[in-house]
Amino acid sequence: MKTPSTLNTPNTPNNSEFSEYNLMDEKTIKSPQNIVYQKPRLMNDIPMHYCPGCGHSIVHKLVAEILDEMGIEEKTIGVCPVGCAVFAYRYLDIDWIEAAHGRAPACASALKRLWPEHLVFTYQGDGDLACIGTGETIQTLNRGENITVIFINNAIYGMTGGQMAPTTLMGMKTSTCPYGRQADLHGFPLKISDIAATLEGTCYVTRQAENTVGNIARAKKAIRQAFENSLQGRGSSLVEIVSTCSAGWKMTPVQSNQWLAENMLPYYPLGDLKNIKD
Amino acid sequence: MQKDNDILLLKGNEAIAHAAIRYGYDGFFGYPITPQSEILETLALLKPWETTGMVVLQSESEVASINMIYAGGGSGKCVLTSSSSVGVSLMQEVIPYMAICEVPGLIVSVQRGGPGLGTIQPSQSDYRQATCGGGNGDYHTIVLAPCSVQESCNMVGLAKELMMKWRTPVIILSDGSIGQMMEKCILPPYTPRRTDEEIRRQCPWATNGLGLKGRKPNVMTSLELDQALMEKRNRELQKKYARIQQEEVRAEHYHTEDAETLIVAFGSAARISMGAIDNLRQQGHKVGLLRPVTLWPFPEKEILELASRMKRIVVVELNEGQMLRDVQWASQFRCPIEFIGHSGGVIITPDEITRKISEMGKL
Amino acid sequence: MKEEIIISGFGGQGVLSMGKILAYAGIIEGKEVTWMPSYGPEQRGGTANVTVILSDERITSPVLNTYDTAIVLNQPSLERFMPLVKPGGTLIYDPSSILTPPMRKDINVYSIEAMAEAARMKNGKVFNMLLLGGLIKVRPIVSVEDVVEGLHRTLPERHHHLIPMNEEAIRHGMEIIREENKA
Known part of the structure; x- marks a missing residue:
């Protein structure tokens, strides 16, 4: 790969387009006024285990950016799920606790009550939050714990290899419903956020997606609002992010984004x- | 000097609630189940969140309770939960997480008759669940067995010391009779809860964000996909357990000096056995008692030493013979070992023990 | 000094709280005490009994086979616990709820018309205090003053205005207990 310093040689053609570029060494390029985009400070260099095109990496980055912007890492505790995001703690340089499958909301409830000034959030997938942990999810949100739940809904169990999730769509094929989800065999896809919105304890329940640049920007805004709700003690916030699982869906990342728009949304x-403000 | 109102008539369960507040615990998380609900009820009545700042939360299940303890302890707070037999079975999900992540926390187990829903009467049939590790993997928990209301109270303090010293879950293995029985209880003076700064210094490993700008992030996880690294963690844990076995064994002797027959019993069975020993000694039988106070680590050396000079050992338990195996193993069968027990919530009486030991005849 | 007592009757008669007040009086006098209830699913009208032990020494077994004193408030309790009173021990019963009076001659038997007296006083709540008064009259294990102090400690402050009435009932119980048999 060519770096700016190797390009900066006397042999470079004296072209007006290039001349300005030639004058910028690495230090200049990286100077704050010239930076238009960079990795969030709280995100480290460990290579992610996520598949190419996975939605988790996008949401991880959003969380890191928001925590950076808010500057509250010394009073933040994240709770990891069991599922693909089990290793979220590897990539964001904050304190994390890894919960048992589905129990992240119970962990977060205790943490927030014991550390009332802290930002406590869980990061959970659909199997973790809406299946094995439904009890903890509903009870925690109903108690109005001042926490944020980030809920990645990709309609499949990714880590275990593509089994049916509570949110798997009707007719959708997975390794445990290879002929497609059928109501008589498997019941119906669970809209847990709709249930959450009916609970007195929630102040903010929103559904976002990460398939387009615009949706990513909106998802970021939503997570930021949820974090602010949590710090201000307004009640429970749930941010569902409809995501892709190109490996589990057996599609390319681009096809996945299209499939999400056409089928999930x-x-x-x-x-x-x-969204109750104040 | 104790004030008058520090001496109270309390149930074992109530004493645990008072003790948790006074020893400076940061939080209690629990779910109702007979015969231990007085712990949560007493805490709700005493409202410690208005005085010491201790958090009290009725959780949605024992599964949630133990996860709350795991997270709370993992963040460096001093927390406890309580339940009874079937409820403690549910907690087995996360006790192993606490063990391998070296998370301090107290689990009060007020046993009732089992298996399954069983009865709500006293029993000791969760000895193995507590001492052998009821969950998955190679782990132990320190297990303390109170035999009185006062000891129930004191052990809440001892458990705090041990769980913080060794970074391990601790179980107080009580039962329905100790929990429901009222006795005189001298409550300890109030120990203030630790400040954030004290927690930061005492628990630099805790996941609470404190001081993050000057250190690496803390992560509490049991997951390790590399089997060699997982084994390494296990070996470290075993080293710690070996040290606990060296340093933390506790047992009480009752008339063992001149005894020819030794009863080994813990908790309520030990109290009842003491009554039987008083009767037997009046009849001229030289009987003594060894009461393991820590069930894990188990007083193996003391049992071996006593077995070498006893004519007989009688294990008395409110179960079908659980600690019996540990006594047999520890004694290396240096003397005959008999068993007297009841299960399912039936309580043994001093007369039954007296009669059965008398009937065992001369050796 | 060591006194092992069983109090047995129906749930709701104040059996457990009577035992508690007695135990508190014991604590005030510097004794070791144990109060061991029978317990079952929460239910009114079921049988209830409590073992109370007061002792100058450490109390070993809280579970007993025989008793120094039994207070029985219904026929099943009489039948169950009369045989368990130690020879020379004490049995106290309320005749209004007993069909066949106790026949043992080797124990001291007392009757106390507590239920009838409470009805006459139009105050069912003093029933157990009348009994407690009777008990400490024939077995002076704790003083009236310490029982009253025990009431102060066990009752929530909002009920403290009821203490004089209870004290009166205790003293009245001391008067109405009758000796039926001397061992």
């Missing part, structure tokens, strides 16, 4: 399900 429409 009609059943899981985006927008705020509840």
Whole structure:
């Protein structure tokens, strides 16, 4: 790979387009006024285990950016799930506790009550949050614990190899419903955020997606609002992020983004399900 | 000097609640189940969140309770939960996480008759669940067995010391009779809860964000996909357990000096056995008692030493013979070993022990 | 000094709280005490009994086979616990709830019309205090003053205005207990 310093040689053609570039060495390029984009400070250099095109890496980056912007890492505790995001703690340089499968909301409840000034958030997938941990999810949100739940809904169990999730769409094929999800065999996809919105304890329930640049920007705004709610003690906030799992869906990342828009969003429409300010 | 109101008539369960507040615990998380609900009820009544700042939360299940303890302890706070037999079974999900992540925390187990829902009467049939590690993997928990209300109270303080010293879950293995029985209890003076700064200094490993700008992030996880690294963690844990076995064994002797027959019993069975020993000694039988106070680590050396000079050992338990195996193993069968027990919530009486030991005849 | 007592009757008669007040009086006098209830699913009207031990020494077994004193408040309790009173021990019963009076001659038997007296006083709540008064009259294991102090300690402050009435009932119980048999 060519770096700016190797390009900066006397042999470079004296072209007006290049001349300005030639004058910038690495130090200049990296100077604060010239930076238009950089890795968030709290995100480290450990290579992610996520598949190419996975939505988790995007949401991880959003969380890191927001924590950077808020500057509150010394009073933040993250709770990891069991699922693909089990290793979230490897990539974001904050303190994390790894919960048992589905129990992240119980962990977060205790943490927030014991550290009332802290930002406590969970980061969970659909199997973790809406299946094995449904009890903990509903009870925690219903108690109005001042925490944020970030919920990645990709309609499949990724880490274990593509099994049916509570949010798997009707007719969708997975390794445990190889002929497609059928109501009589498997029941229906669970809209847990809709349930969460009916609970007195929640102040903010929103459904976002990460398939387009615009949606990513909106998802970031939503997570930021949820974190602020948590710090201000307004009640529980749930941010569902409809995501892709290109490996589990057996598609390319680009196809996955299209499939998400065409199939996931009609059943899981985006927008705020509840937003009580103050 | 104790004030009058520090001496109270309390149930074993109530004493644990008072003790948790006074020893400076930061939080209690629990779910109702007979015969231990007085712990949560007493805490709710005493409202410690208004005085010491201790958190009290009725959780949605024992599964949630133990996860709350795991997270709370993992963040460096001093926390406890309580339950009874079937509820403690549910907690087995996360006790192994606490063991391998070296998370301090107290689990009060007020046993009732089992298996399954069983009865709500006293039992000691969760000895193995507590001492052998009821969950998955190679781990132990320190197990303390109180035999009175006062000891129930004191052990909440001892558990705090041990769990912080060794970074390990500690179980107080009580039962329905100790929990429901009222006795005179001298409550300890109030120990203030630790400040954030004290927690930061005492628990530099804790996941609470404190001081993050000057250190590496703390992560509490049991997951390690590399089997060699996982074994390394296990070996470290075993080294710690070996030290605990060296340093933390506790047992009480009752008339063992001149004894020819030794009863080995813990908790309520030990109290009842003491009554039987008083009767037997009046009848001229030289009987003594060894009461393991820590069930894990188990007083193996003391049992071996006593077995070498006893004519007989009688193990008395409110179960079908669980600690019996540990006594047999520890004694290396240097003398005959008999068993007297009841299960399912049936309580043994001093007369039954007296009669059965008398009937065992001369050796 | 060591006194092992069983109090047995129906749930709701104040059996457990009577034992508690007695135990508190014991604590005030510097004794070791143990209060061991029978317990079951929460239920009114079921049988309830409590073993109370007061002792100058450490109390070993809280579970007993025989008793120095039994207070029985219904026929099943009489049948169950009369045989368990130690020879020379004490049995106290309320005749209004007993069909066949106790026949043992080797124990001291006392009757106390506590239920009838409480009805006459139009105050069912003093029933157990009348019994407690009777007990400490015939077995002076604790003083009236310390029982009253025990009431102060066990009752929530909002009920302290009821203490004089209870004290009166205790003293009245001391008067109405009758000796039926001397061992």
